[in-house]
Amino acid sequence: MESSDKPVLRLVGGHTGLDLVNTVEPRVPGAVPEKEHLKTPLDLLLWAERAGVVEPEEVSDILSVWHGEQALAAVLGIREAVYAVLLTRMDDERSTAPLQPALEQLSTRYAAAVARAALTPSVDSPTAARLRIGDVAPFAVQDRLAALAVDLLTTENIDDLRACPLDEGGCGWLFVDRSRNHSRRWCSMDDCGARVKARRLTDRRRGRQLPPNSAIVES
Numbered sequence: 001m002e003s004s005d006k007p008v009l010r011l012v013g014g015h016t017g018l019d020l021v022n023t024v025e026p027r028v029p030g031a032v033p034e035k036e037h038l039k040t041p042l043d044l045l046l047w048a049e050r051a052g053v054v055e056p057e058e059v060s061d062i063l064s065v066w067h068g069e070q071a072l073a074a075v076l077g078i079r080e081a082v083y084a085v086l087l088t089r090m091d092d093e094r095s096t097a098p099l100q101p102a103l104e105q106l107s108t109r110y111a112a113a114v115a116r117a118a119l120t121p122s123v124d125s126p127t128a129a130r131l132r133i134g135d136v137a138p139f140a141v142q143d144r145l146a147a148l149a150v151d152l153l154t155t156e157n158i159d160d161l162r163a164c165p166l167d168e169g170g171c172g173w174l175f176v177d178r179s180r181n182h183s184r185r186w187c188s189m190d191d192c193g194a195r196v197k198a199r200r201l202t203d204r205r206r207g208r209q210l211p212p213n214s215a216i217v218e219s
């Protein structure tokens with residue numbers, strides 16, 4: 001629909017809730033991001049489609065019935081609450097966000113999503129019924145993301161979560177480290193990892209110290 005000239009936002013979090021957190025670049029606690037990928041309701045809907053939150057055939061239905069600005073505000077609230085909770089739980093000393101208000105906000109969003117949920121007969125599983133959250137089109141995006149946020153916070157092991165290291169030139173995005181030896185450092189080796197490595201190489205070739213924002217690497 002739009003944005004063919006924009007670079008495609010990478011989905012590297014390993015959980016859609018983390019990909020939502022990673023819709024700003026860079027992810028610096030307490031700072032206004034240089035790049036906000038969810039500026040308009042349409043940005044949100046297109047991202048939700050790319051992230052698999054909504055099916056392509058649902059997009060036009062949702063677009064015709066939702067209150068886009070309200071949905072965007074709800075989703076940004078969910079995003080920042082998830083980030084605040086994760087930063088605190090990941091024991092990041094830069095986080096000053098109190099945990100409880102963020103959890104209460106997520107509880108409220110999740111409760112609203114569940115209030116709109118419906119039990120339907122299960123046709124493709126051995127259970128009798130399944131709970132469908134996010135089937136009410138005007139609220140579909142925010143309700144599904146509220147459910148995904150709760151899933152992220154209640155099922156992922158906090159010890160597996162990492163932030164792409166800002167103090168080494170990374171972007172601060174969060175991801176699940178599913179590597180065998182728990183050694184993944186970068187959101188993506190094709191992006192931050194390669195960029196930082198290339199810069200270090202250039203700095204070495206020039207025989208200079210690393211730039212100030214990478215100085216921690218030296219310690």
Ligand SMILES: [Zn+2]
Pocket residue numbers: 164170171172173186187188192193
């Ligand atoms: Zn990164």
